[in-house]
Structures are given as C-alpha cells and as structure tokens.
Amino acid sequence: MQLTLNEKRLLLELEKTGTTTPEEMGSILSRPAESVVQYGGLLSQKGLATVERNVTTTLSLTEEGSRYLIEGLPERQLYDSFGDSSSIADLNAHPHAKIGLGWMKRLGWVKIEAGNVIKTGDAAPSPIETSLKNPDAASSEVRKDLLKRGLVTEEESVRYTITITNEGKKLAAAGITLIEETGTLTADQISSGAWKELSLRRYDITKLPRPVWPGKIHPxxxxxxxxxxxxxxxxxxxxxxxxxxxxxxxxxxxxxxxxxxxxxxxxxxxxxxxxxxxxxxxxxxxxxxxxxxxxxxxxxxxxxxxxxxxxxxxxxxxxxxxxxxxxxxxxxxxxxxxxxxxxxxxxxxxxxxxxxxxxxxxxxxxxxxxxxxxxxxxxxxxxxxxxxxxxxxxxxxxxxxxxxxxxxxxxxxxxxxxxxxxxxxxxxxxxxxxxxxxxxxxxxxxxxxxxxxxxxxxxxxxxxxxxxxxxxxxxxxx
Ligand SMILES: N[C@@H](Cc1ccccc1)C(=O)O
Missing domain, CATH: 3.30.930.10 (Bira Bifunctional Protein; Domain 2)
Structure with a gap:
C-alpha cells in the first residue's frame, strides 16, 4: 500500500492516541487542520482510519442581544419603568413601548383594562431572558424567538474526528519508515538529474481536484x-x-x-x-x-x-x-x-x-x-x-x-x-x-x-x- 509521508505521519500519531481531532493533530504535525482532514480522508479511503463529520450550530448574541443582556430586554425595561399600573398613553412615551408592551402581554406580566396596563404580579424571568445568558441551551422554540427578534445569530461549525481502524493499527505495528518526499521538483533537480534519487510523492491522477471558481463575466x-x-x-x-x-x-x-x-x-x-x-x-x-x-x-x-x-x-x-x-x-x-x-x-x-x-x-x-x-x-x-x-x-x-x-x-x-x-x-x-x-x-x-x-x-x-x-x-x- 502506498502512503504519502503525511499519511504515514498521521497514522503513526493515531497509533498513539487512537482518536484525534484535526486541530490537535495539526499542531503536532505542524500542518493546518484542514490538511489533516485531507490526510485523514486519504487514510479512510484505504481503510486505515475513519473520519467522522459532525455539524453543530452555535448561537451567539448579536450586538443588540449583548446590549439587552446588560440593560434588560425591552419588556423588562418597560416593566421596571412604572409602578403597579400605568395608562397606555404614558407608557407610549417609553422608547421600548412598542415591542415591550406586546411581550409583557404575551408573557402574562401585565393585563390591559380600560386603557390601563396593570401588572399581574407575576413577572418571573422569561425563557428568552434566561437564554440570553446561554443561548446554546435554549429550547428550539425559544431559539426561534431569539432568532426572530434578532438577538442571536446562528453559526454552523463542522468538527471532524479521526479514528484509527484495526487495519491501520496493524499496519502501524508492522513498522512504517518515514522518508522525506518531494512533491514539487525544482529546475535544478531536473537538469542535474538529482530527481532520480528523490522519493517522489505519488499523485492519484484519476482524482478530480476541488473545483475553483475564478471571477468571470456573467453569462x-x-x-x-x-x-x-x-x-x-x-x-x-x-x-x-x-x-x-x-x-x-x-x-x-x-x-x-x-x-x-x-x-x-x-x-x-x-x-x-x-x-x-x-x-x-x-x-x-x-x-x-x-x-x-x-x-x-x-x-x-x-x-x-x-x-x-x-x-x-x-x-x-x-x-x-x-x-x-x-x-x-x-x-x-x-x-x-x-x-x-x-x-x-x-x-x-x-x-x-x-x-x-x-x-x-x-x-x-x-x-x-x-x-x-x-x-x-x-x-x-x-x-x-x-x-x-x-x-x-x-x-x-x-x-x-x-x-x-x-x-x-x-x-x-x-x-x-x-x-x-x-x-x-x-x-x-x-x-x-x-x-x-x-x-x-x-x-x-x-x-x-x-x-x-x-x-x-x-x-x-x-x-x-x-x-x-x-x-x-x-x-x-x-
Ligand atoms: N421595435 C420593434 C421591433 C422592430 C424594430 C425595427 C423594425 C421593425 C420592428 C419591437 O420592439 O418589437
């Protein structure tokens, strides 16, 4: 089986740890994590390792969300701005009157009677409010509200784990020699004939490269x-x-x-x-x-x-x-x-x-x-x-x-x-x-x-x- 130098180095490290992440391995091999994923992919094609891909979405506060985390959500600010009751007309002077009133009602903090907003006495922190502290823990319903209100943004992150297979272990145990490989020849190496002595990295010319999309004129x-x-x-x-x-x-x-x-x-x-x-x-x-x-x-x-x-x-x-x-x-x-x-x-x-x-x-x-x-x-x-x-x-x-x-x-x-x-x-x-x-x-x-x-x-x-x-x-x- 032909392995490139990078695959061999990854396999030898995997033999020690069993499972690894590209980030961890990247720092050991001094290669970008992205390259480690690629070497892992090559090993997995040969049955020597498996690469697992996990997509997680994380939520992070927007600028507005961070501000409300400190100042309180509009409904909380509005709630705190008056006593037991207030006329709607007075509340309307508050900068957060519009969103605040809607949410206070929805959460059952207030009821409206004859043009007055009256506190119900129950204004326990809402799930949205608590979630601001740790958005990732929010239920899917609250998550939707957070997104709709522009308080958080969603970010997808992909994490890989690379694990050695039994086959990989066997090969590593049998011994692998690391020989420096040449991927690109210099003009000197070609003209002097030194290339004959070098160990050349093998390329699989049947594999399509990743497509590149250069700028071009619209069709x-x-x-x-x-x-x-x-x-x-x-x-x-x-x-x-x-x-x-x-x-x-x-x-x-x-x-x-x-x-x-x-x-x-x-x-x-x-x-x-x-x-x-x-x-x-x-x-x-x-x-x-x-x-x-x-x-x-x-x-x-x-x-x-x-x-x-x-x-x-x-x-x-x-x-x-x-x-x-x-x-x-x-x-x-x-x-x-x-x-x-x-x-x-x-x-x-x-x-x-x-x-x-x-x-x-x-x-x-x-x-x-x-x-x-x-x-x-x-x-x-x-x-x-x-x-x-x-x-x-x-x-x-x-x-x-x-x-x-x-x-x-x-x-x-x-x-x-x-x-x-x-x-x-x-x-x-x-x-x-x-x-x-x-x-x-x-x-x-x-x-x-x-x-x-x-x-x-x-x-x-x-x-x-x-x-x-x-x-x-x-x-x-x-
Ligand atoms: N001006 C016509 C096309 C046309 C141009 C010149 C001569 C005859 C016809 C159109 O817009 O459909």
Whole structure:
C-alpha cells in the first residue's frame, strides 16, 4: 500500500492516541487542520482510519442581544419603568413601548383594562431572558424567538474526528519508515538529474481536484458581448443613447399615431419631464396629419406637439435608430445598438418590465427585402441557431414587416423580434430617399434559449451556482 509521508505521519500519531481531532493533530504535525482532514480522508479511503463529520450550530448574541443582556430586554425595561399600573398613553412615551408592551402581554406580566396596563404580579424571568445568558441551551422554540427578534445569530461549525481502524493499527505495528518526499521538483533537480534519487510523492491522477471558481463575466453579459462582436465583424457601428426618450423619437418619428394603444399609460413608463422637439419636427407633424409631400394620406386628424414633448422610458431601441437616421441622411448607414428597454409588463417567467433589445439599421441605395432576410439569417446562424424562418408581421413604421423565428429542439419555432423596411412616412421627413432595413430583436429571449433557462428572471437575479457552472465558451453555444 502506498502512503504519502503525511499519511504515514498521521497514522503513526493515531497509533498513539487512537482518536484525534484535526486541530490537535495539526499542531503536532505542524500542518493546518484542514490538511489533516485531507490526510485523514486519504487514510479512510484505504481503510486505515475513519473520519467522522459532525455539524453543530452555535448561537451567539448579536450586538443588540449583548446590549439587552446588560440593560434588560425591552419588556423588562418597560416593566421596571412604572409602578403597579400605568395608562397606555404614558407608557407610549417609553422608547421600548412598542415591542415591550406586546411581550409583557404575551408573557402574562401585565393585563390591559380600560386603557390601563396593570401588572399581574407575576413577572418571573422569561425563557428568552434566561437564554440570553446561554443561548446554546435554549429550547428550539425559544431559539426561534431569539432568532426572530434578532438577538442571536446562528453559526454552523463542522468538527471532524479521526479514528484509527484495526487495519491501520496493524499496519502501524508492522513498522512504517518515514522518508522525506518531494512533491514539487525544482529546475535544478531536473537538469542535474538529482530527481532520480528523490522519493517522489505519488499523485492519484484519476482524482478530480476541488473545483475553483475564478471571477468571470456573467453569462448574459458574455452573450451580449458576443452579439456585439458579430455585428462589428459584419461591418456595423454601434449606437448609444439615453434610456429616457422624448415621445417624439419613441413614437411620433416612427409614425405611430398619437392615439396608438402602445402609447397608453398601461404599456409605457411615462416620465414627468418634457423634451423640446428637434429641428424639422413640422415635417413629422405634416406626415401624421396629411402624409406631407408623399403619396401617403397620413393618419388624419390633429397632431399635438405637446404629446410629442412628453418623455418616456424608451419602449424600444428603434427610437435610437430613427434619431441616428435623422442626423445621417446620406447612405451608407450600417449601425446597431444593444440596450435596455422598458415596458409596463406584469412580471412572469417570460416577461419583465425591463429587458434588452438588439437594434439594427442598414441604409443604402440598393438594399432590399432579401438583403434584410439575409442579414438576419446570417446573424442568427452566427449566434448558433441553424434554422431561421420569417413570418409576416406588422409594425406601424415598416412595410413589409416580418417576425424572424428560429427552430429550437423541443420548443418548435420561436419568435425572436421584428424587422422590416422603414416606411416612406418614417424616412421622408428627414430627406432620406434610399431604403432602410431595420430590425429589433429580443436579446433576453435568445439568452434564455441558448442557456436553456425557463425563467427570464434567472438572467437578472442569477443563482450563484448556475453562474459558477456556466462554461465560458467563445463563439459557440454557452
Ligand atoms: N421595435 C420593434 C421591433 C422592430 C424594430 C425595427 C423594425 C421593425 C420592428 C419591437 O420592439 O418589437
């Protein structure tokens, strides 16, 4: 049987004492107690010792608990502050009136009659009071009260005992020679050949080491970075913008009528501030009212500039796309934005009031619908979704409009966002004459699918074990 030097030393000591604790043995062997547990574990695998693990919980007083140990619990302080009886109104002046009165009643120290607190004459120390002196002796019920009142904290401690087995005794009695072992070779020992003379410590290479959890980027952030990388590789530039947007950019400039349901209170987070309209807003007004210089008839009716000055938390990143276009009327434009958007959704496993969108636009003189589908398909394939298809869709600002879907094993076709070609009503107020391909994709949806999550909330309030175990894989599936 092969034993390491440390196992041998532990076994020889155990032969003398029979049973030991890692702490005791640690000081004899000049090793940390933790290492002794490990050596004990190795001996037990070979049947030479047993390691027993005992978990005990100990209670210790919190700062508040220690204070009350000296000053008395609130109910005791309150009790001592008055004679045989007191009006509730007078007692209320005491700093501990609130908790104190409740407990005095519960313990039967006082009764309340006609607005007066009257002592019953029996105010023997309560179990909680006595337990403050020695919390570990408290019954499980009192323990619960102590914890609930924040008077104690619970601490788990693990204690090990290591005991030699008969087999171990036999081996020790047969004699064990202690030879210094080398665990790590130096460069000198290797080049001089001295290693040949050394007694090398054996390693069991089939044993997995204890896992280490180094700091790493959150899986969701990593996926967002991957999307950003893909779009930069495809020649797009990135846009950034405020999460607070004027209704003008979020809705009006996108030809969403002012009475559109999406603008109602229940769908959008409306803010108190107002935002001035940008230069050129009159063209947007004309477009809504009559279709401006185009063949469109617009929505008709009166367009209210005050409504457009309202501010909202952006409901989609399309508000940034149109703003960018308004300042860049000449082709080519190829831009994207990954950002958080806000909607008044009831929270459930697939809906949150804030989530991320990936927005993209391509403006050029000869781009067309087939190019749009090609861009989207290419993006999803690079994200690891092989099967992509498109369903007709509707958005007030695009024509034609589609909803891209990807195929997921066990789920079928899953819709992942919207896309289309901006309508003339959207582009012409800014003097844009070429087609603009546009899309807005749900990023958190993609993340859920890729990471196999069933609840969106897991992306934002991650379970630490899940975060630790998520592998770091570049360019492929997480
Ligand atoms: N803004 C749309 C997506 C979209 C963007 C651009 C063009 C068409 C659709 C949404 O939030 O769902």
């Amino acid at each position: 969701y952030q990593r996926m967002i970075d991957e999307m950003r990388r893909i779009l930069l590789d495809m020649g797009f530039t990135e846009l950034h913008g405020s999460i607070i947007q004027g209704a003008f950019w979020n809705f009006d400039a996108l030809f969403q009528p002012q009475d559109h349901p999406a603008r109602e209170m229940q769908d959008t987070f409306h803010l108190a501030g107002k935002q001035d309209l940008p230069g050129g807003w009159e063209k947007v007004r004309d477009m809504h009212e009559s279709g401006g210089d185009t063949s469109s008839t617009g929505w008709g009716g009166k367009w209210d500039p005050e409504k457009a000055k309202a501010t909202v938390l952006r409901t989609h990143t399309t508000s940034l796309s149109i703003q960018h276009l308004a300042g860049h009327q000449n082709p080519p434009v190829k831009a994207f934005c990954i950002g958080r958007v806000y909607r008044r959704e009831a929270i459930d496993p697939t809906h949150l009031p804030e989530f991320e969108q990936l927005e993209g636009i391509v403006m050029d003189s000869n781009v067309n619908f087939r190019n749009l589908l090609g861009f989207l398909k290419e993006f999803y394939v690079r994200m690891g979704f092989e099967s992509v298809r498109f369903r007709p869709g509707y958005f007030p600002y695009t024509e034609p409009s589609v909803e891209p879907e990807v195929y997921i094993e066990d789920l079928g076709w899953v819709e992942l966002g919207g896309a289309g070609i901006f309508r003339e009503e959207v582009t012409s107020p800014w003097g844009i004459n070429c087609p603009v391909l546009a899309w807005g994709l749900g990023v958190s949806r993609v993340a859920m699918l890729r990471m196999g999550l069933t609840d969106l909330r897991e992306l934002y309030q991650s379970d630490i074990d899940w975060v630790r175990r998520m592998p770091v894989v570049h360019g492929g599936r997480c």
